[in-house]
Amino acid sequence: MGVVVLLLLLSFGTHLVYSGNHILHYYFTAVVSDVTHGLPQYSVVGYVDNLFFGRYSSDTRHPELLIPSLKGLNDLIKELTINAHDKENADIIMMKLIMSSLNKTGDGAFHVFQIKYSCELREDGGIHGNEDFAFDAKEFMTFDTENPQYLPLVQEALIVTQKWNGIFAKLKTVYMENVCISHLKFYLSHLKKDLEKKVSPKVKVSSSESESGIKLHCRVYGFYPRDVEVKWIKNGRDEIYSEESAEILPNPDGTYQIRVSVEVTPEEGATYSCHVDHSSLENPLVTPFEANNGKLLYILIAVGVTIILFAVVLGVFIYRKKSGIKWSRTAGEEERTNGHGPSCNRWRCCPRDKRRMGIVVFLLLSCGAHLASCGSHIFQYSTTLVSDPKQGLSKYSVVAYLDNLMLGTYNSDKLGPEPLTPSHSSFELYDDIEELTKIIYLKESLDKMMMKLITSSLNKTGVEDFHVMQIKNGCELSEDGSIRGNEELAFDAKDYITFDTANPEYIPVVPGALIAVQKRKELYSKLQRTYVENVCISQLKLHLPYLKNVLEKKVPPKVKISSSESESGTKLHCWVYGFYPRDVEVKWIKNGRDEIYSEESAEILPNPDGTYQIRVSVEVTPEEGATYSCHVDHSSLENPLVVPFETNNDGKLLYILIAVSVTVVLFVFLGIFRYRKRSGNFLLKCKYWFSLDNNRMYLHIVILTLSVLFVLPNTICNIFREMNWPETSRGSS
Known part of the structure; x- marks a missing residue:
């Protein structure tokens, strides 16, 4: 039922705006159920000429204005708050009346009551209103503005219309002709610039084969305002009518798009062209379809x-x-x-x-x-929902990956998904971004339903504790063409549910998940399998050609070896970093043949530059004559990279260099002393030294000596390291 409700809400936004006319729309939704599946009990959205300007829900109890020019109007916000609260109470009473007349009160089922309300100010000054009601996704009754009365659309609505006709009908007429129209005029005065904005459409024409001949596609995108006329013309005069319903869809940047497709039987000499008429154009845009020489x-x-x-x-x-x-x-x-x-x-x-x-x-x-085409590919979403967005996190966020390459992100604070790879910023993937936007919006609604269902089954609904739900789901296209899906769900950092693609059903990981699994199984098991085998795989195949260069990029790893003391002996660390792609094999080998297994779980982590890193550590008991080496195998390497661990000679080298430095300084000091003794006028030759007394001169010599002792050995060590001497600094980790 939740999916049906969402689709109905989306379809409400498809009213056309006639030239010179202006319409104020309100769409009301009330839900009655023990579990609301993530939907607020009551919600309202408002449009002026299909410009989405505000919304209200029972979760926030406060109207939210979305257009900057309206946000500073405090008096308007106060009035909207009062009206929204009154309207909420009235609509819930109406819904209870409908449920009572239908004998559905207290049946425990999921019920939805929807109202579509509008008033129109026409170019000639005329006024027109409209109000439609739906119950459980079916038309229920409508309001006749010509003869003010409610008309039943189904037999069950007859009792309700009889009760409402009379005082309710008269009040509705007064509201439409006065209050609603005054609101519309107020919004028009403040939204003039937003409503007058015009962006010209772009057009792409393509074709595909069909069972009966050829299918012609005309994709019109990037236009504003929403109203547009798109049609196919044959031989410059005959319109070709499409059997498919063409829907105008929103883009993340606020513009719109539509695709009109028709089927034709190729005829010699026949010409076809797509005609686009939009308010931003002086003349209709005509794009001919060229004969397919592909x-x-x-x-x-x-x-x-x-x-x-x-x-x-x-x-x-x-x-x-x-x-x-x-x-x-x-x-x-x-x-x-x-x-x-x-x-x-x-x-x-x-x-x-x-x-x-x-x-x-x-x-x-x-x-x-x-x-480059060798191997399997994985497309995956990592989703996070939090119960309290005040913690600094978005209430809902998604990250999309292809073969561990981060494609894009989305969170509930933004209007749409944000592509991160350079190829996705081009218009070649524009269709995909729009399709992804619709999928993400639907996924957000379904995932929120799931979190509500889980918190309800765990009796955590209404509890003010901070809760987190995480979902990892996706699909894998193997090298042999086989398809495999996966989904894992965690709640409050604990494994909760997993999805078995072989036998499409959800499996509880913990006993507490049993109720949620039973409630989710009937609807979502089949839905998940359909998603994996159709939507997810098509997304994966669509991205692969555009990301070929990125996925084929190979950066060889760098390796650093170090050691630290542990309770049982010595801990060896092999840090491998700066490599791409992500897959890598790192292992410690003793005496050139025996693999040493680590008790620690080594995780591959991303770097800010898009490469990856991993550190593999093992504990060893020092043995005389034993050798240890880190072996790294990566697709960028022709042969595995072997880096031996040298016994800790770095410290010994430092001590030797200090000793040598001390000896050199002593010899220099002794030379100066003997020279002064032999040549009494030495200080006279250097004005600087001559200005110093003996104590200050000795102080300078001591400072010089200490500087040499501390700086010289480290400088030499760093030079050796730059020459790629093995780094085996004990104590680093």
């Missing part, structure tokens, strides 16, 4: 690729025969698995003639195009 292009590309591949294969065959190049697997490169599936096998070229490396480089570059 097939010829694809044929030419296929022929060209075939010829190139044939030439490459023939060249390789001749070259190998003449030069004796052989291909062999890199030592130690067995097939391994990473977090997503089997890694690509790497190969190395072993030429016997270095003068012929040009063709080898070309072949390696050609191989790269194939290797």
